[in-house]
Each structure stands twice: as structure tokens, then as C-alpha cells.
Amino acid sequence: MSSSSSTAAGSPSPSVVALTSSSLVNQQQQLQSPLHVNTPLIESLALNKILSTEGNNGVRVWAKLDALQPSGSFKIRGVGLHCSRVVKEKGVKHLICSSGGNAGKSVAYAGRRLGVKTTIVLPSTIPLETREKIQAEGANVLVNGTIWDEADILAREIAEREGADGYIHPFDHPNLWEGHSTIIDEIYAEYTAGMVPKPDAILCSVGGGGLMIGIIQGLRRVGWDDVTIIAVETHGARSLAACFDAQKHVRLDASQVTSICKTLATRAVCKEAWECAKSHPVIPAQVSDLEAVEACLKFVDDERVLVEPACGASLAVIYQKHEELVKLNAKNIIAIVCGGNTTSIKSLMDNQRALSALTPTLPAALTTTTTTTTTTTTPFAVDIISTTSSIPSTTTNNNTPDDISSLTSTPLTIQTSA
Template sequence: MIEITQVEDLPSVQSLTLNLSATKNQILHLNTPLVESLAISKQYKETGSKVWLKLDALQPSGSFKIRGIGLLCNKVVKEKNVKHLICSSGGNAGKSVAYAGKKLGIKTTIVLPKGIPQEVQEKIRDEGAIVIEHGNIWNDADILAREIADKEGFDGYIHPFDNPVLWEGHSTMIEEVYQDYLDGKTEKPDVVVCSVGGGGLLVGILQGLEKVGWSDVNVIAVETYGSHSLWKCFQNKQHTVLDVCDVTSVCKTLATRSVCKDAWEAAQRFNVTSVLVSDKEAIEACLTFVDQERVLVEPACGAALAAVYKKVPELVKLSPKNILTIVCGGNNTSISQLNHLSNLFSTHTTTCPYPPKHDPLEIPKTLLTTRLTTTTTTTTN
């Protein structure tokens, strides 16, 4: 941890940025904008809070994933002479690996669970990747990806969220916010709000906060009912793997059976609070966000936005003056898909406070039946 005793001791961004010892074209992610959302801040006018958006939806791969994945792909290609990158994914990690492989001139194979939109698969193929569908959620796809990697060279296997190099890459997001703070463009956040799937983004954020001396900052970690593995860890006070039948969220890139163990361990060391929102709330947040900010994100990202829009009690009780919201992005959506899902949920309530037993009104019957009959075993986040 960085200990800061005087203003002049504040670390500069030069001392924090990753040293790839490589040419500029091997840094595959962008330094994304940090902007205040005037529209969302108006909802907090009674407390005078400002809502800041870290717009990683603007990354060339469509999501924050390219930060860590770009770093890891660079590393294995340079240090281990990997010629084939293999990744299991709910969509976003696969798109990032495919993008990285194209930039590095490396063959890529992406294994996706069934149900990933054809438009997303096409985006990945457009980067030159081989796309394979296998299984019904990410855990199934990962089994096949590992089998392929065993034959092709396991150094080329890129885990979508559970790897220290990924977390190091994701931490650059907070370093950029910190540099904006040093430059007087923003204020220190009182709380960071992010979505959680496998936990890679969460670990990266926590490591980034520690790097810049902001370990006191609160983090609201948001999941949807049916992708609530971190919430379950907090409930059980131990790392927990969800039953297959409990992974029911329409947010495919959050829907993994468990967060990585490091995410659970890190969440206990920092000021992390687990929050749940419904699929419907995540979808409606995406539609509101695209209207207000003209940025399209998938429901997995909408989970974090929903917590801010609905002013969840866990956030309000912190009385934050500056709320940093991670707009992690995502490829698994379109306006038509969001409207379609919104219509499916339109006649159903979203008041179920906890997910152990799904309220039949919470999940439209047509969706629930489909998922329970096809699921056997992703993540952005």
C-alpha cells in the first residue's frame, strides 16, 4: 500500500502506469474519458452529490476487458512465444482477445456459451477469430476452451477474469481517475460503483485504489438476481459456488457460478458492499442511459447504473459527495434487444429483495422456463 503523508508525496501517474517495455502500438487500451453526468447528478441534488462516469464503454473492444486482456496477451506473446490465443467468454472477453490477437498478428479461438447474440459472434469473427458455441453458461464454455488449450499450448489460454495480470491491467482505470484528480479535473471519489460477474473488474478496481492511496474509498459491488455469487459469499461468509439452477440472469456476462476466490478475499479486506438489482432494473437503466448520455451499454453494465439511478440504500447511507460509476460497456446488446427484454419484463414486479428463492413475478415465465430447461452449468465483469 502507498502511504501518503504530504501533498508532495502524491505519486505521479508516471510512477503508476504499467511498464510494458514495449512499443506504443502494443498498448491496446485507451485512456477513457471521465465526465460528470449532469442528468444523474440532478437526482442527487438534495445532497449536492456529483455522479462521475468512467466511460470504458468507449474502449476499442467495446468494454473495459481490453485493459487486462491486452496486457496479458502482450505478455504471453512476447515472453512465451504464444502463437494461438484461446479464451472462454460470455462475449466481452472474447471480443477483447480477438481484438488483441488481430493487433498482435496471432490466431485466436473464442468459445462462447449458447445464447450469445449472433451480432456479438459476428463482431468477434470480424476480428479474425474462430468462434465456437458450447454449453449454456460460461463454466461449460470454459471446459472446452481448456481442452483446446491443452492441445494447442496452454500458455495461450486467456482466462476472462481470474488472472493477476488481468487485474493489473484493469487497475489502470483507477490510475487514470487519479491522474484526473491530480490535474484538478475531478474530485476524489467517496464511493466507486461497479458491476460484478467473475470479479476481475472488482479486483482491478481495489488494486488500483490501493496503488493510489485511496484504500479508504467505499465500493458498491452490484450483481443481478440470478448472478449473485458475490452476494452469496457475503451471506455464507465464505467463497461460494452457486447451484447451476440459480444462474438465471439475462445478464449473460455476469452469469457465472462464482466469483474468483481473489475477488472474495479482496472484498473482505476493503470497504466493499454487495448490492443486488433485478434484470428489469438493469435493462431499464441501459435504456435510460442511452437516452441521457447517448452511450449504449449491455445489461451487465446496466446493473451498476441501476444501483445509482434507483439510489439504493447502501449507497445513500454513505452520504457520498462524489460517486464514481464504472461504465464498463459491453457488446451483448442492441437497442432492439433492450426494448425486447424490457417488454418481456414490463408486466412483472421487481420488488424481490433477495434471490435465494426466485419470485415467480420477478422472472417472466417464458424466460425462466427457457433458462431452467437449457442450463447445465461470463463474464464482463
Template sequence: MPEHFHLNTPLLESTSMSKLVGTSVYLKMESSQPSGSFKIRGIGHLCQQVARQSKGVVCSSGGNAGMAAAYVARKMGLPATIVIPSSSPPLVVQRLQDQGATVKIAGKVWDDANAEALRLTETEGLTYVPPFDHPLLWEGHASVITEVAACLGPSVKPGAVLVSVGGGGLLCGVVQGLKQVGWADVPIVAMETVGADCFNAALKAGKVVTLDDITSEAKCLGAKTVCRKAFEYSQSSDVTIISELVTDQQAFHAVQTFLDEERVLVEMACGAALAAIYSGVIRRLQDEGRLPAPLGPLLVIVCGGSSINMEQLTNLRHKLYT
């Protein structure tokens, strides 16, 4: 049994992005995880704790949590059932099946798929693997920051961390990781797309709210309700979280630019965090006095994503620009 299932991913410096913001930009390349995204950190950690004696695991997912659960289950020799919404591309179904998972399609959005996964937990006696709302997931995701701290060494501290928010699991892990390494005062810029903005909506309402629908094409950010812990962190005085939105077009533009400049293809969900740099959000936050100028090095969590290929990219371009 491996100690953990995730890799210590590369930390790369991007010269082109650094030039845009006038400070060093470090990319934590979670896109190179074996399951294609950061999700394997938390899901691997959770499965090791709760699934060893299991009959099998069930996970509801727009794609990436499912990929991580399927990969980990295969490595642990457990059957995996992944329940995905009908909005997931065929590519996701194929990749999950390639990992040996049984795929079930239920409902239109993640919340529908999740209801079915919980039903299977009851009826089939499977171990439920939540995609974002569990303390063991956050504990696993925190390792992304401890690796960065070990890599940068004690003399370098980020000026801010840029992260995409879907259900809020990665955000919770980043907060915990920053606290663990003594960087609790480093601000987090939490990026979402308009139409998949459950975290931003909660901050505006002053409480956790549920979106009526997911209208963004960044389907992997598509939770209608953010996890309560992420909202609690946003309200606490010892953490600075700045919530920002970009359009689907800005996230897509970021994906394309990142592919051109860094030669890595990521999902639009990941494009939301990249758009903080490419669409000038960081510059604006500095102008508004919400981030310091000059700014220390920026750390971007390149969360990755397995639901993207060139065909998907072409389809998205067509949807967003015609």
C-alpha cells in the same frame, strides 16, 4: 507494438445523475474502448506478457472478454479461438468473426465454455486467456483507477466507486488501483443482478460458492463462481466493499435511462452499476448509514459491453415485461 491496446477513456460528469444523488457523478466511459468494454485493459496486458511467442490464444467468454481477446490477437497477428456459451446472442458471434476470430459454441453457460477452452489449451497448444481470474488481468484493470486519479487531480477524491461484478476481475482491478493511488479507504459498491449474484452469494455464505444456474438476463455477469481474490478482498479489513443486488428490470431500466440521458447504449451487466444511482441504492445506503451523507463525488465505472444493439434491447424488454 503499442505500449498498450486500451484507450485512456473519457471521464464525464453527469448532471442528471448528479441531481439524483445530490453529489457530482463521474462516469468512466469504458464503453468507448475499441473492444466495447473495460476487458481490453486486463486482456491486453496479459497477452503482452504471455502470448508473444504463442501459436494462438483461446478465450472463453459470454462476449466481452472474447471481443477483447480477438481484438488484441488481431493486433498482435495471432490466431484467436473464442469459445462462447449457447446463451450468447448471434450479434456476439458476428462481431467476434468480424475481428477475425474462430468462434466455437460450447454448453449453456460460461462455465461450460471455459471447460472447452481449457481442453483446447491442452490439445491444440493454444495460450489460455482467462476472462477474469488472473493477477495480470487485475493489474491491467487497475489502470482504470490510475487514469481517473490523474484526471481528477490530487484535490478530488471519490466518495465511493460503483462497479458491476461478474466474475470479479474488474472488482479486483479497482481494489488494486485504489490502493495504488492512495484511495484505499474509498468504499466500493459492488453491483450484481439477482440470478447472476455469485459474489453476493459468497459473502452471505462466508465462502466462495457456485450458483446452480444463471437465471438473470445480464448474461455478461454470468459466472457461477466469483474469483477467490475478489472474495478475499471482501473479507479484508483494509478495503470496504458493499455488495448490493438489483433486479433485471432495474438494470434494464438503468440501461434505457442511460441511453436517453447520456446517449450511450450499454449492456445490462453495466446497467447493474448504473442502477445503484437510478434505483436509489446509493440513497438507501446513506439512509442506512453505510455510506456517508453528504457524500463525496461518485465514480461510476461504465464497463460498457459489446453484446447489445437496439434489436437486443427490444428482445430484452419483451422478455422482462411480458
């Protein structure tokens, strides 16, 4: 394990940030009420237009805007519930999480709201802006190693000393799934109020699979077992698709995990994700990194909401009229706009430029979307992306984190269609 852990300079003391007098007064209330907010479900005329064709008019798309959560992503739904429970039921006073961005931000936010200390361990490759956003929540940010696994080792060591119940896994825990399932409760409430029709399909991005599990659990609870989920990954982060290929729970080689969508870049979905995917109508779909990045840029113009490429992957299925979506012939579609903190307009544009520069040198088939992939390693050094952007270009996770990537300066590996 790398031993380069260090406390980030200038980090505000968690106790100062977390325990203002009003938060002390309200602490009991905070423990009772959820830490996430109900998010808007808006119909996107721009997305409707993309999918409505001459022979198939009247396709409607709603965007469930979880990018508007206070922590910047859907993660707070599950993380908030989990943190509230361990604080309330187990008396945890210190929450510890290893993360590459969104889970860490959500744990830090939850800790501030609950008035407890938080420690977030990041690999050194996580951009300064992300660290600063987490510190701004009052978290103690530590840096250890260059990949999530190394950060996670330190997080678990700290949790052993400080209390194991304070360790928060980014996606593999029933509390997280239960929290994420509230997305469906909100959609169902709008349905029963006559605001939206029952969806035929829901688009969601898959990393470790926690979000998808929550959505499936929510659908079952409201009796919508027949609603299809399009489970979206990038070609370089196809851990769920690999399970479908093998028809069993499998783990990718580290060399196969190459996507710049670092919050999707997991070697394996958690076992429960595969169990859920087998027993519900789930269609795996993959897009390229470039398609995910470009979807973010289009969406910010279309709906004024900035998301990171992990979320853009789901939107790309619509922008690209992905064959799996077209085949489904769905009329009413909900896209989970799961959000993400680890991006900016500049980094999206930098990535778009870098990925576009690579694309023309590869076969045209690269930009098409199929479920079969082979790997082409380009001679380009990844620094072209990683120095100009907060998003790493190569990921080689050795584990199954939420929003983690190991960032190396090896050549950029791009997944191409076969």
C-alpha cells in the same frame, strides 16, 4: 460434453485479418503499448440531479466511460495486458478463450492487434450478432455445447494441443487484475491534475470479480484505501453477496443463477475477489434485471452511450437511489461504465417489455432493492425474451466465467425481495 462444435461459416482467415503489412511493421510497437485506451471521465448532470435531494444537494456523479474501449468493454484492459504478455514473454502464437461475449471480443481484438491467431469458443446460445462481431476481429469462432462450461472444455482441449499459455481465462488471473487497475490510474491522474475530486464511492458491476479486484488493487496503489466500492450484482447473479452472507467464499447453486445479465451470471466469484472484498470497504448491492435494463435505456438518453445490462446494473443503483448508496451519503461518486457488446436498443426494449409484463403479476416488493432474496418461478416461458433479444432469460452457469451463461428454455426464474 456436447460434441456439436463447428467452425462458424464465413469466418475470415485470422492470418488475413491480423497480418496486414502495416501491422507487421508495427508489431514490435504493438507489443510495447497497451491495447486499451484511456477513457473519458465525464460528470453526468443527469445523474447528479437524481441523487441531489433537498436535504442533500451537491451530490456529483462521474461516469468512467469504458464502454468506449475499442473492444466495447473494460475487459480489454486486463485481457490486453495478459495477451500482450503471453505473446511477448512466452512466444504464444495462438490465443484461445471461451466466452459469451466481452472477453472473447477483447481476446479477438488483442490477437488482431498483436498479429496472432485467435480462437474463441462460444456456447451455441450466444446470439449470431455477437459471434459476427468477434469474427469481424479475425477470430476463428467455434461453437460447442449450450453452456459456457462446455465451450470452455473445448477451449482447454485446443489450448492443450496448441500451447497451454495461449489459454486466456476471462477474469481469474493477476495480469487481468493489473490491467483493470489502470482504470484507477486514469482517475487518479485526473485527480492530481485538479479535474475531479477524490471519490467517496465507486460503483462497479461484479461477475467473476476481476474488475472489482483490479479497482481495489488500483485504489491501494494510489493510497485511496478508504474509498468505498459499491459492488453491484443482480438478484439472480448474487455470487459476491452470497459470500458476504456466509462470510466465506461460497458457490451458488446453478438454480440460483437466473439473471438475464449474463456477463454477471457466475456461480462463484473467484477466491481473490472475496479476499479483496473482505479487506477493503466494499458494500454489496443488488438490483433487479428490469432495473438494470431500464438503467441502460435511461443512460443512452442521458449520456448517449449504449451499454449492456451487466453495466446497467451499476447505473441502476443511481437511477433507483438504491438504499445502500443513499445510506453511504457520498458526495462524489464514480460509476464505472464498464460497457458490453451483447446488446442493442431493440433487445433492451424487448427485455424491458418482457420483464415489465412479468413484474405486475408478482408482489410489489419485487422491484425494491434489498440484499435478501427469495426465488419465485413464474409460469412464463423464457422464449418470450430469448427469441426477441440477444439476452437470454435464464442462466445456469456451472462455473465462474466472465460473460457466460447457459441458456435454457426452462421457465424464467425471477428473484424477488423477501
